[in-house]
Structures are given as C-alpha cells and as structure tokens.
Amino acid sequence: MVPDSQPGARIETSAIEAMENTVRFRPRGTMLTLPEQIADGICSAILSGEYQPGERIREIPLASAYKVSRGPIREALRLLEQEGLVTFEPRRGAQVTELSISEVEQLFDIRAALSSLAAINAASNIQPGDLHQLRSLVAQMKQHAEAGGDAIHYTALSSQCGQIIAGAAQNPRLLTMLKSLWRQTLRYAQLGLHSADRRRESAQLWADLVQAIERGDAGRAGEINADTIRRSKESVLRLLRAQQAGAGDGGGA
Incomplete structure (x- = not known):
C-alpha cells in the first residue's frame, strides 16, 4: 500500500521505490493485512532515509497520507517496534531507533x-x-x-x-x-x-x-x-x- 504522498518526503521517488521492492522479503502474491502493508511503506521510508535515526514518526500525517484512521498506523508502528526499527517514547510517541x-x-x-x-x-x-x-x-x-x-x-x-x-x-x-x-x-x-x-x-x-x-x-x-x-x-x-x-x-x- 503506497500513500498518496510521503509526509515530509526528502528522498527521490525512485529511491523509495527501490527500497519498497526490497523490504518485503515475502513471496509474491502474499496477502498482507492493512497494518502490514503500511508497515512495509514506513519501513521503506526509514531505509531510504526519509526518516532519520531518532526522528519522530507522526501518526496523523501518515493516517492522512494512507487515508486510514490512526488505528492501523499505530498497529503498523508496533510491528516495526518488534523488528527494532521503531521505539515508543513517553509523550513523544514513535520514533526511528538510533543506530547502535x-x-x-x-x-x-x-x-x-x-x-x-x-x-x-x-x-x-x-x-x-x-x-x-x-x-x-x-x-x-x-x-x-x-x-x-x-x-x-x-x-x-x-x-x-x-x-x-x-x-x-x-x-x-x-x-x-x-x-x-x-x-x-x-x-x-x-x-x-x-x-x-x-x-x-x-x-x-x-x-x-x-x-x-x-x-x-x-x-x-x-x-x-x-x-x-x-x-x-x-x-x-x-x-x-x-x-x-x-x-x-x-x-x-
């Protein structure tokens, strides 16, 4: 699932597309839930550098871009938290993990x-x-x-x-x-x-x-x-x- 526009996009579209084709690691035709589709999109944005280490990921702009409520966005971010790409901080919400x-x-x-x-x-x-x-x-x-x-x-x-x-x-x-x-x-x-x-x-x-x-x-x-x-x-x-x-x-x- 690709948003209408990437919030705060700073990387050329072809670079993001290259990462979108890379991050899935699943057989073609695999059925994904809505949060999984959104997680793939956010993951590609992180890997392409649209989101920098330590940068906050705001739910409202993402919900607007993907034309969904904040619920699927939050679920997608929790999936990325399990993979170590995102952390949740008190009063700040989700942010990209720092390089370690x-x-x-x-x-x-x-x-x-x-x-x-x-x-x-x-x-x-x-x-x-x-x-x-x-x-x-x-x-x-x-x-x-x-x-x-x-x-x-x-x-x-x-x-x-x-x-x-x-x-x-x-x-x-x-x-x-x-x-x-x-x-x-x-x-x-x-x-x-x-x-x-x-x-x-x-x-x-x-x-x-x-x-x-x-x-x-x-x-x-x-x-x-x-x-x-x-x-x-x-x-x-x-x-x-x-x-x-x-x-x-x-x-x-």
Whole structure:
C-alpha cells in the first residue's frame, strides 16, 4: 500500500521505490493485512532515509497520507517496534531507533553465520533458474558500482541476491531466521556501502560467491558469503565510531 504522498518526503521517488521492492522479503502474491502493508511503506521510508535515526514518526500525517484512521498506523508502528526499527517514547510517541554499535556487532555476527550456512546449502541445491537470476543481478550490481550508482539501489540489488541464495538453500527455518534479520540490518548494510569503492568491492565478492555456488564449491561459497557480511559490518562500525568521536569532540562529519 503506497500513500498518496510521503509526509515530509526528502528522498527521490525512485529511491523509495527501490527500497519498497526490497523490504518485503515475502513471496509474491502474499496477502498482507492493512497494518502490514503500511508497515512495509514506513519501513521503506526509514531505509531510504526519509526518516532519520531518532526522528519522530507522526501518526496523523501518515493516517492522512494512507487515508486510514490512526488505528492501523499505530498497529503498523508496533510491528516495526518488534523488528527494532521503531521505539515508543513517553509523550513523544514513535520514533526511528538510533543506530547502535552494539546492535551492529550482534546482528551482523548472527547474519554472517546464517548466511554462510545458506550459501553452503545453496551450492548443493540451487536450480538453473536461480543461477540465471543471480548472474543477471550480479551483472547489474557491477555495472551500477562501476557507474558510481548510489547505495540505496545497490543495496536493493544485493538484497535480492541474498534472498535468492537463502531460498535456494531449501531450509525453511533458516530462511525464516534470515528474513527476521534482513530488515533489521538493511539500513546498516546500506551505510556500510556508502562509498563507491565499497560497492565495487562488494560487487566483486558477490561475483565470486555466485561462481563458487555455480561450481558447487560449498565451502568456498560459505566463506565468501560470511566475508561479505563481515566487511560490511567493519565498514559500518568504522563510520559509526567516527561519528561518535566527532560528536564527542563537538566537531562535524
């Protein structure tokens, strides 16, 4: 469900659309409740940067934009609270959670371990159609990175690759656990891909990963997928620590 207009929109429409295509992590055709549809829309706005960390999310403008009462908006925000994207503060209501170094360390370590297992299983189980999609996506990622494309669209492409590999692992419980992590880590992953050099490095790692899966080299595929996520984690931590140091010194970015 897309609102008529995004309240306080500050990001180009194509960027928000890219995130809307990424945040769902559900099979096409899945029936969603109204609050779930609204939660997806708010999530994409958070991930695209329309809502900044710590920013208040006002219910009335959202209700007007989605043409619903405040009830479904509040339910949608509670769903996002469960995912760690939103917190509720006394007398302030909902606001976007702040970026956290400890959260990065915890979430990315878990995701690296689970993603490694997904790649190992995918190397043995992947189907030709999935491989074709992966090759196409990696080609787009490399082209996007070399052309100096932005992090939002690059992250959308890499997330699609991750979903295909997780599905190809043919382990429903593993897929469920990864889905619970993806939306929580997307805004961090996007931050970790802030520079053109990082996106080029990432695109090459994805290309190496797809080649390993295609060869059926499960061990190598697992190593590369874990390494890809570890490098993203390290990049995010460097940025967050630099920001905190700058804030502590009273300086700018």
